[in-house]
Amino acid sequence: MIPSDVPGENVEVDKRSRKYVDRPGFSLQAMSNNFRRFNARIGPVFVFQNRAIRLFTWRTPTHTLAFLATYTFVVLDPALLTILPLAVILFFIMVPAFLTRHPPPPTLLPSELYPLGGPPLAPPPKIKPAPELSKDFFRNMRDLQNCMDDYSVVHDKILSQVAPLTNFEDEAISSTLFTTLFLSSLVLFVSAQLLPWRFIALVAGWVGVSINHPFIQDLLATPDNQRRLEDEEKVALSRAHTFAQGDVILDPAPEKREVEIFELQHREPYAMNYDKNDREWEAWVFTPSPFDPLSPGRIAGDRPRGTRFFEDVAAPRGWKWADKKWTLDLLSREWVEERCIAGVEVEVEGERWVSDILYEKSEDLDEALRSPTKKGKEQKQNGAAAVTWEEGQGRHKLGEWRRRRWVRTVERVPNPIVGKGDGMVVVNNDE
Structure with a gap:
């Protein structure tokens, strides 16, 4: 509801532009x-x-x-x-x-x-x-x-x-x-x-x-009254500043948020050995989306978008890095559950990869979503729905994608640069 002056795709900053209201040009x-x-x-x-x-x-x-x-x-x-x-x-x-x-x-x-x-x-x-x-x-x-x-x-x-x-x-x-x-x-x-x-x-x-009566204006226009009014104004402003400086607590520290990036790896289907899951994975891209099996882009057949190297991941516009390096998120199970990701195998130890599970038929995936197995899953109490992911134990045929989550802290900069950046980072507003 509060109007914003930050330029964006759907925000018109110049309210007098001809794009805002069609009016004749200058002549x-x-x-x-x-x-x-x-x-x-x-x-x-x-x-x-x-x-x-x-x-x-x-x-x-x-x-x-x-x-x-x-x-x-x-x-x-x-x-x-x-x-x-x-x-x-x-x-x-x-x-x-x-x-x-x-x-x-x-x-x-x-x-x-x-x-x-x-x-x-x-x-x-x-x-x-x-x-x-x-x-x-x-x-x-x-x-x-x-x-x-x-x-x-x-x-x-x-x-x-x-x-x-x-x-x-x-x-x-x-x-x-x-x-x-x-x-x-x-x-x-x-x-x-x-x-x-x-x-x-x-x-x-x-x-x-x-x-505005002339008699009152003559009284107010005297030099003594002018000086008295100026002194009273200075005293009032001084008291207001003293009260503000003493009673208002300002946060001098810049605002900080946690941002995330997903490291995505891939291996071609023809290179897979369905009896073994030890084939080499190829580093593919760093992307703001986990590219899980049921994501809209994955279903639509789109390829994941992002950058190939960690060094090319830029902070969001108006932010800068608050620490020196990325940190691997060891709580892989938590972020999978938060996003309700299904059809994946989660490593709770080791490198924390979340890999796609290769099902022989699409009906197998539907059946797994409708009635998940009890092993390697957690069910919430009071009749809540079960979590549709498998704990990584090497007993599933893995698909062609796997990902893991990295996090890093950013802080506000005093003068954010207005414009479109190349950062592939998504700010987690809940942090």
């Missing part, structure tokens, strides 16, 4: 044309931006207080939130359009009512793109330029404040923040319905708008 002509069209039509957005700035900076106090009163009603009765879109359409779009079509007379006495009857006296308003090289067009370019600068400043400010805390550059402080957020989410999951959210939203809205 200077299209860029120029789209910029002109965009700049000619972006004017209403900047008008709304300017009105919002005037509203929240208390340029007209009555307008700001009216907004806070409306905000209070909506917070105390959230059902009124459904009326806001309708009220915006009525009072900010349709009423101005009606006044444009029915303008008042040039002279209007205070005692007269506004004339609502009669035919329209003006054409309806139409929103048109600003003509190129007009004042509105250059105003839009000016506002767009300032908007890009504001976005860049806010973007850099957020990254400078948030990124060091969340990108585990300092693992102690990031781990503390992660733990705090995780525990807070658990607490809110249980107790969120008990909090007075209306009161919290009401106080937060009034405080957020009131703090």
Whole structure:
């Protein structure tokens, strides 16, 4: 469920690639044309931006207080939130359009009512793109330029404040923040319905708008207050770092896993002596799969894949060898049982080879799987299925393949190389 940024066969890393979403490619002509069209039509957005700035900076106090009163009603009765879109359409779009079509007379006495009857006296308003090289067009370019600068400043400010805390550059402080957020989410999951959210939203809205009042901004902008705020911020960060360094335990040791490889040997069927099993075996390949008689590749007729020499076995991507050499797995019976391998003879002593058993007919193998002999086998208690392998005692005709398991320890490297490696090693995730 957690998204991964590690490149792989089925992972798309670049979310803006044309392979991810089919969109037109870059073109200077299209860029120029789209910029002109965009700049000619972006004017209403900047008008709304300017009105919002005037509203929240208390340029007209009555307008700001009216907004806070409306905000209070909506917070105390959230059902009124459904009326806001309708009220915006009525009072900010349709009423101005009606006044444009029915303008008042040039002279209007205070005692007269506004004339609502009669035919329209003006054409309806139409929103048109600003003509190129007009004042509105250059105003839009000016506002767009300032908007890009504001976005860049806010973007850099957020990254400078948030990124060091969340990108585990300092693992102690990031781990503390992660733990705090995780525990807070658990607490809110249980107790969120008990909090007075209306009161919290009401106080937060009034405080957020009131703090932009010029009087409060003048108080906060004094040099003494600026130094005091900076000192308080430094003290808070110092306490957080002290707590993180003292209470968060980090594991400096690199992660280690055990990997496995199977040494596979082969002898041709025509070279076998069915009366004796002492024919020479030929070193074939080192492979991550045991290539047992019932493996899918074996049934499909595929040849085992791997490398011919131990030295060519590479560690998985992002890992390196933690010890100097491979170790033979002496518990051959255990890994055969874990994989439920059937139709093989296991050496519990000596070189620990697991060899195929040569059956005269395929029915013999089916019969062995259905009703295995008791000698050389172990049966689990409480009615569990029997293990379908034979203990190596030299009394079976062996097939053309045998294998044994080697293990080695790997550890994480700080900067894994991104790309496809040639290692034939499988990581055992259970270790």
